Amino acid sequence: MNQDWRGVVIRRLLLLIAGCLLVGLISGEYAWSLVVGLGAYLGWTLAQLLRLHNWLKHHQTDQPPPDGYGLWGEVFDSIYHLQRRDQRVRGRLQAVIDRVQESTAALRDAVVMLDSDGNLEWWNRAAETLLGLKTPQDSGQPVTNLVRHPRFKDYFELPAHPEPLELISPVNDRMHLQFHITQYGNGEHLMLVRDITRMHQLEQMRKDFIANVSHELRTPLTVISGYLETLLDNVDDVNPRWLRALQQMQQQGGRMQNLLNDLLLLAKLEATDYPSDNQPVSVDLLLLSIKGDAQALSNDRHRITLEADNSVRLKGSEAELRSAFSNLVFNAVKYTPDNGEIRVRWWADEHGAHLSVQDSGIGIDAKHLPRLTERFYRVDSSRASNTGGTGLGLAIVKHVLLRHRARLDISSVMGKGSTFTCHFAPAQVVRR
Structure with missing residues (x-):
């Protein structure tokens, strides 16, 4: 109530009291005149309150408040203006919501809104096509009941989702989907x-092409390498001028054979999502064997130490894990100068199991770190040729770790060395 209406109310009360006193002067009953007059005013005020209460309780959305006069007329008018303003605001908000829903409905990608417990709240038409959601019977259902896949359940329960998940559609086995979950608000x-x-399909064509070409090249390369080996075994019958050429041809043939073997291994790793021979692996014994091979490769030029917790085993394929771990350790040997130190450590904590390979080598520039696991990526092509690498070692490590629900972290400082750390999820760890 503003200052003007406060004055009006006071004047009206004074007029009412004055009128009551005048009636009392005429009738000689001052007290009863005041009681009757103030009682009538109070009754009128209560009647207006009851009208307001009844309207608030039973009014429809667009029904205006009742008419009134005086102070209560001002109250009803103020309520009416607030009501109209709220209706305009709601109209604008509803228009925005309708536009958002229309735009998302036109998307070819599915958009699904979930509450903090993972229950379905809203989705667009594409979600019905890609995921088979049905309106309205699926509303309020847990999304894990409708997308029934163990990998999706594990992915949804992660605290963060930095990487998308690829799965087959629950309604069409020939359709491949990519899921990406973002949290917002209060856990929605x-x-x-x-x-x-x-x-x-394009990725599968690429994989098939590489696998087929590798298989096709393997046979002629084997024949060429066999003849070269035969010629070098009978070096006395070969013109001395051809000896160096034959030796270089055999060396390059060996490198090509290693390249084909790595390509075939990558094709095999990409063929399935999870190792078929999923058994607990004694990582401590595996690393001890790899350490022996690394010492032979080093020829006592490096100090190689191993610290492995023998109570921690890992579910997976021993052959694939050997390939990944040996790649990391052998790379450390190849790129660490003489008298350098290489530390291999295997341990577990509440976050899972971890393998770190730390060297005191030449280090890697930070700009190269994000691309190290790409196929054929070279930090220094001359260095790669000197060490005889194929450029596929870290790509193999990446795919083996992906198949074992793990990830690779790389940290390096130029001139001080590098550390490669494999992090395995707790579900992959087996305690003795």
């Missing part, structure tokens, strides 16, 4: 689902 989730069938 926004799930975006894309159809990547075409990309998957």
